[in-house]
Amino acid sequence: MSDQQIYTDFKNDMTYADYLSLDQLLAAQNRLSGHHDEMLFIVIHQVSELWMKLIIHEIQAACESLLSNQFEPAFKQLARVSKIQEQIIKAWDVLATMTPSEYIEFRDSLGKASGFQSYQYRLIEFSLGYKIPHILKIYEQDQDIYQVLEKAYQEKGLYDIAIDKLSEAGFHIPEDILQRDFSMPYKKNADVKAAWSEVYKDSATHWTLYQLAEKLVDLEDWHQQWRFRHMKTVERIIGFKKGTGGSAGVNYLKSVLDTYFFPELWDLRTEL
Numbered sequence: 482m483s484d485q486q487i488y489t490d491f492k493n494d495m496t497y498a499d500y501l502s503l504d505q506l507l508a509a510q511n512r513l514s515g516h517h518d519e520m521l522f523i524v525i526h527q528v529s530e531l532w533m534k535l536i537i538h539e540i541q542a543a544c545e546s547l548l549s550n551q552f553e554p555a556f557k558q559l560a561r562v563s564k565i566q567e568q569i570i571k572a573w574d575v576l577a578t579m580t581p582s583e584y585i586e587f588r589d590s591l592g593k594a595s596g597f598q599s600y601q602y603r604l605i606e607f608s609l610g611y612k613i614p615h616i617l618k619i620y621e622q623d624q625d626i627y628q629v630l631e632k633a634y635q636e637k638g639l640y641d642i643a644i645d646k647l648s649e650a651g652f653h654i655p656e657d658i659l660q661r662d663f664s665m666p667y668k669k670n671a672d673v674k675a676a677w678s679e680v681y682k683d684s685a686t687h688w689t690l691y692q693l694a695e696k697l698v699d700l701e702d703w704h705q706q707w708r709f710r711h712m713k714t715v716e717r718i719i720g721f722k723k724g725t726g727g728s729a730g731v732n733y734l735k736s737v738l739d740t741y742f743f744p745e746l747w748d749l750r751t752e753l
């Protein structure tokens with residue numbers, strides 16, 4: 482039998498459940514308590530992690546597209562990311578139907594587990610350039626994940642690539658920005674701001690970079706909306722209790738709202 486024949490036979494026999502690995506997927510809602518709402522809690526997290534998987538896949542593709550100057554595919558990939566972000570933000574409405582007294586009935590069974598440990602969430606934030614020292618420490622016990630995260634931590638993020646594109650288009654970007662240590666949190670720079678300002682002032686000439694900038698602003702805007710809805714939903718459900726991950730809880734979630742991923746793209750708006 483030829484390989485092609487084997488492949489075709491397999492395809493003919495294959496069912497919907499086979500293709501989607503539904504047995505594994507639908508057997509993975511392992512409730513630790515007998516509480517009815519724990520199912521909601523697990524499903525919301527699993528759905529969010531699945532969407533995060535796709536976000537990472539699309540952002541990686543967008544970075545590759547940009548590196549090879551394929552702007553149109555990059556825009557499509559980034560637009561898809563924003564649509565997914567909208568979906569995971571809507572998920573908070575479902576979770577918010579759970580009341581404090583319902584959650585408290587199974588919260589203890591979660592132990593010290595926390596969204597803090599979501600490595601896909603970190604991969605997304607790293608690709609957006611949000612790299613805070615010591616964050617990798619959380620993952621030291623799991624060497625495989627640690628390696629993946631460490632690599633992403635050192636790599637250029639989306640914004641670093643966008644700044645390269647400004648330079649390639651002829652804008653003056655200092656060498657110490659182009660060659661910076663990408664594992665350090667990004668600090669805003671006057672030349673980068675001047676370049677983006679020029680792109681916005683003369684968008685007809687710099688149409689491609691202008692579109693890229695707006696796609697990045699979309700991503701940051703949606704990400705902050707996700708963070709805000711998380712913070713508010715948490716306040717609604719646990720008030721100002723400490724988090725299971727050891728943080729101050731809502732006040733910690735509020736503190737991260739103050740950060741900017743692409744600071745110049747926000748700053749320039751005041752002066753336009």
Ligand code: HEM
Pocket residue numbers: 525526529530576584594595596597598599602711715718719723724725726727728729730731733734737
């Ligand atoms: C009842 C629902 C939830 C509560 C009470 C809650 C609470 C918290 C708290 C208090 C933190 C701070 C870390 C800690 O000390 O534990 C946190 C972090 C986090 N949670 Fe949730 N959370 C909830 C649902 C979710 C959902 C549905 C997701 C989706 C995946 C999620 C993802 C995360 C992430 C990624 C972090 C880390 C944020 C960061 O470090 O900036 N959480 N959560």
Ligand SMILES: N[C@@H](CC(=O)c1ccccc1NC=O)C(=O)O
Pocket residue numbers: 526588591594595596597719723724725726
């Ligand atoms: N940090 C939450 C617990 C929590 O939400 C959680 C626990 C286990 C797996 C995922 C979680 N989601 C987000 O933090 C709390 O303090 O109640």
